[in-house]
Amino acid sequence: MSSKIKVTGLIQCQRCYHQIRMEIVAEYSKTNPQYESGVTWDESDNYELLLCPVCSSVALRSYYWRDYMEPENVKFHYLYPVEQEKPLGLPPEIQKAYDAAIKVKYIDVNAYAVLVGRVLEMICKDRNASGSTLNNKLKNLSAKGEIPNKLVKVSENIRHLRNIGAHASLGELTESEEPLLSSLLRAILEYVYSAPYLAQEAEEKLRILKDSNQ
Ligand SMILES: [Zn+2]
Missing domain, CATH: 1.20.120 (Four Helix Bundle (Hemerythrin (Met), subunit A))
Known part of the structure; x- marks a missing residue:
C-alpha cells in the first residue's frame, strides 16, 4: 500500500514565518449538492489541517469549491493560527x-x-x-x-x-x-x-x- 503525502503550495507559516510547503495531514469536506434547471453540481466548504515542517505547529485553513470552478480561483482562508500582530511603529x-x-x-x-x-x-x-x-x-x-x-x-x-x-x-x-x-x-x-x-x-x-x- 502506498500513501501519497499531500503538500500545499508555498505559504507562510504564521508561527515561524518561514515560506514553506506544509503537509496536508487531514481534510474535511462538507458538500451541498445543488440542482437548478436540470443541472446538478456540488458545492463544498473544505477544511485542511496543515503541518509546518520547520516549527511542527499545525494550521487550519478553509476554502470554498464548486464543480467546474478553476483551481486557480480557490481562495484560502487561514483560520488558525491568526496572524500575529506585530508591534506598531517600529523603524x-x-x-x-x-x-x-x-x-x-x-x-x-x-x-x-x-x-x-x-x-x-x-x-x-x-x-x-x-x-x-x-x-x-x-x-x-x-x-x-x-x-x-x-x-x-x-x-x-x-x-x-x-x-x-x-x-x-x-x-x-x-x-x-x-x-x-x-x-x-x-x-x-x-x-x-x-x-x-x-x-x-x-x-x-x-x-x-x-x-x-x-
Ligand atoms: Zn512554522
Missing part, C-alpha cells in the same frame, strides 16, 4: 531585526534570546543611549525618560536570558523561557515605539476632525 531596521528574531523563535530558543538581545542593542542605538555595556545603555535610556525604570529591570532579565542563550557554559534556555522573552521584548517595543506611534496617529485624526469642523 525599518528594528522591524527587520525583530522579524529575524521571530523566525528562529520556535526553532532554537537560545538563538532567539541572542537575537532579542540584538533588538535591544538596536533600540539603544536608535534612541542614542550612551554607555559601554547594554546594561548601562538601558539605564541611560531610563535616565533620559525614554523607558521607565520598571522596564530597565525587564531589560535586565532579557540581558540575562540573552547571555545564557549566547554562552553554552552558562547552561541552556528551554522552550518554557520563550513566552517570557517574547513578552519582555514586546513590552519594551510597545513602550518605546508603538505607544508614541498610536498617540501621534490619534492626534493626527483629531486634527483632521477639528479641521473638517471649522
Whole structure:
C-alpha cells in the first residue's frame, strides 16, 4: 500500500514565518449538492489541517469549491493560527531585526534570546543611549525618560536570558523561557515605539476632525 503525502503550495507559516510547503495531514469536506434547471453540481466548504515542517505547529485553513470552478480561483482562508500582530511603529531596521528574531523563535530558543538581545542593542542605538555595556545603555535610556525604570529591570532579565542563550557554559534556555522573552521584548517595543506611534496617529485624526469642523 502506498500513501501519497499531500503538500500545499508555498505559504507562510504564521508561527515561524518561514515560506514553506506544509503537509496536508487531514481534510474535511462538507458538500451541498445543488440542482437548478436540470443541472446538478456540488458545492463544498473544505477544511485542511496543515503541518509546518520547520516549527511542527499545525494550521487550519478553509476554502470554498464548486464543480467546474478553476483551481486557480480557490481562495484560502487561514483560520488558525491568526496572524500575529506585530508591534506598531517600529523603524525599518528594528522591524527587520525583530522579524529575524521571530523566525528562529520556535526553532532554537537560545538563538532567539541572542537575537532579542540584538533588538535591544538596536533600540539603544536608535534612541542614542550612551554607555559601554547594554546594561548601562538601558539605564541611560531610563535616565533620559525614554523607558521607565520598571522596564530597565525587564531589560535586565532579557540581558540575562540573552547571555545564557549566547554562552553554552552558562547552561541552556528551554522552550518554557520563550513566552517570557517574547513578552519582555514586546513590552519594551510597545513602550518605546508603538505607544508614541498610536498617540501621534490619534492626534493626527483629531486634527483632521477639528479641521473638517471649522
Ligand atoms: Zn512554522
